[in-house]
Amino acid sequence: MRIRIAAALSAVAATALLLSGCAGAGSPSASPTPSASSSCLLNAKPGKASDAVKVDGEGKDLKVTVPADADVDSATTPQRTVLKKGDGKDVKSGDLVSVQYRIVAAADSSVLDSSSRGVDDQLPVLLDPQQQSLFVAALECQPLGTSVVLALPGKVLGEGQKAIVVYAQSTKKLPTAATGTAAAPVDGMPTVKLAKDGAPEITIPKTDPPTETKISLLKTGDGPTVASGDYVIVQYRGVTWADGKEFDSSWKRGAPAQFQTTGVVTGFKKALEGQKVGSQVLAVIPPADGYGAQAQGSIPANSTLVFVVDILGTVPAAPAQ
Template identity: 85%
Template sequence: MRIRLAAALSAVAATALLISGCAGAGNPSASPSPSASSSCLLDAKPGKTSDAVKVEGEGKDLKVTVPSGTDVDAAASVERTIVKKGDGEEVKSGDLVSAQYRIVNAADNTVLDSSARQADDQLPVLLDPQQQSLFVVALGCQPLGSSVVMAVPGKMFGDGGKAVVVYAQSIKKLPTVATGKDVAPVDGMPGVKLAKDGAPEITIPKADPPTETKIAQLKQGDGPTVASGDQAIVQYRGVTWADGKEFDSSWKRGTPAQFPTTGVVAGFKKALEGQKVGSQVLVVIPPADGYGAQASGSIPANSTLVFVIDILGTVPAATPAQ
């Protein structure tokens, strides 16, 4: 469901302008991503405030400055100036891209968040309007490789909101399936067969389910390691052990999902943390590490859950750049 820009940006402001909001606690499907769409959330136009912003330097030396006297709050709406036009395909909602960015307080140029906290000054960005509205507006409807400056008046964040300026550049599209090396199956675990698009088909063995969480790698990635509290970007499919019926799937929604490792059930958290980007993980979660004796949506009470998870990216918890 498309949400209003003001509401979306308010959600970002409420989390100190981190690059994503929080998904619903304990359920990967609690904040489902919309299907990919070529439509623009807001095709913002340039204005005198966004045109005035200075971008200097490269890599980690890149600096964004709002000149003294520039009143971002005077703008009628969000303004976006294209600093450089890329030559790739158009970036749209639902895409997963690597990006360089800076988000600064328009009043004093304090850096609120920055991709410079990653060694290569790039972080994965899932262009989900429900969680990443700031970046959907900044990068959407422009060719891959474009860099932009976006001026956002404080009123877009609701009462008491502070104006910000965003610099962002889309670097490249990232895989939406696990790309790691195949790992031999583990005896006793459910069988997994991948469709041409990478979606997993899961076959439950004719046996009693395990009484503790079991994790097996299907593919071994070589990217960054998912740490506790990171925002994990994943594709996943979940079925119940009892009957093999699907209860949730990012594949069915048509785009990856993103949520904090601390915002999902214990078994799913165990399957994510410590894994490298590019890995595909199979996890069997007994009720104690799942939803226990409570039903959740289409999941019956006391269900053992089975997930296949493709780990596509991880975003460390943000800290203000120095």
């Protein structure tokens, strides 16, 4: 399910896809990067529509009901009502947080998407205004632990869109580097040294590159397993085997990235799927599983690629509506 808050966030240059991350066009860097900022992008205020929404139950039994007289579509801007104030630090754009949420149709309260497919009815959310602007609008500038109702009239979602209501609660801030147990290095693979913030320094061995994709674990996580088609949240650095030069890095951009496992090159997909959240993966990807004979930006043709990837979260794709 893809929706845009076209009018609502355009004023702050944050129009974006709301629910699921974009599938990259073959490279992790194809996904837009979060723009971390301490300022509020929207900071929606309460109104008649958001105040009227009822939230009952807890956990997987939590239910959101939109009364007929809420008339969400009569609103001219998004409305946000705080149900319960948290006691953590303010959540801001660029944060990685665990979220419990329900997204329902304003017309009949039918559930369009929810966090119920996650562990403990929660899913990791990277508050990237370019991909997750719905959750940025719902949670920004409120303390961690806050629960809110966000009412969005159809007119701010785009032409022909139906009004929706979002319940969301940020529950905890998640680490932005792999936290798994260190694993023994594998002979013949590049060596990796981590900076204090977790950013990897990669040293290429003085040998010929492998002709098949090679994957080893630097850290072994114990979180959910990444499945094919999941939207993953990662930190990564990529260099070329030939000269060790960096061609892409989420660390350098200052925030994690998110993309679908089916939207990246074959070797990177192999490095992600089947791994657990919290793991750090080292992958050596020959041209056949990378970009082949085609140059890609600063990557020369026929390059063997080396990635170190910290897997921070994984989100199963939402069921088709």
